Amino acid sequence: MERIITLAVRSLTEDALGTALGELRAAVGRINDLPIKSAIEFVEAPPGVLERGLTPREAQVLDCVVEGLSGKAMARRLGMSEGTVKCHLNNLYRKTGSANRTQLAMWATRNRPARQPEALSA
Template identity: 50%
Template sequence: MQTVILIDANKLFREGLSRLLLDVPFNVAAEFASIEEALVAEPPTAADLILVDPGEDVSAMARLSQLRQAMPVPMVILTGGLDARRLTQALEVGVAGYLMKDMSADALAQSLRLVMMGEKVFPTHLADLLVTGQVQPQPATEITALRKGLSQRETQILRCLIDGDSNKIIAANLGITEATVKVHLKSLLRKINAVNRTQAAIWAMNNGLGASEGTQAANSDGPAVAGVASA
């Protein structure tokens, strides 16, 4: 059984996750409400893995670096929000994983097993950017698109739909065929659970995807992001 140090401000979450991990099996050797508590714990706690939610504090990543130095074991961030800036910082710190709290228990267990085997696990929708070294801070609206698994092209088409553009106009603006527009439109409707282009336009507006970039053609129809781990 692997031992875990669990750091999260929510006591109820810590207790629930501790019980869940026993079935994996991972045993929580110690739990703390903050990184500071873990750093000053006496005596220092030994474990095979650190599972931590750094919270929203802007200085949290600096303290994560201190924790990595004090406890040189694999560290996985388990947090409630996807932020490309924090992901970039986490990579610089050297974390082995960046996981979301809305994932299933089975996916979490599998991800932690992979980490203990020496693998790195990150959100599937940012994996391609990780592989190519292109992870950069992005606006919250773009993160919304990434969380839905939307490709760059699908996001562009959504912006065109806000303007009420027809498939023919979208194709001309983006330099692709109408048939290609239809394929992308069908895919994005499925991803955002919309039944028609009107609902898709409303979803785009509600999620802050303005039309300002809708006519900027990209040179590739491929997805902006792809996965390397099932987490």
């Protein structure tokens, strides 16, 4: 693993390396600001989620959107209020440039790695 990281760092330009380090510092800062449960979810986020700026909870809401769940069903499944679901949906609309749940689901199928069925129901 260390060899791969070394090779990756060598292939970066100075500007790209500076940008990558800045993003890493920002991610570490976000982890430090999170409660323990959220920090664990952040670290265990599915591949590709953090690179696109989605939080682990936004990724979970996005999974529910892809499944076609209602706001109430999402809230029940994820253990949050419907208002919190709406907040996450609004963040997802903004981050993905989507105007509605259909566009959001289409964005997810185009831009996220293929998900295993059991990962969607967890």
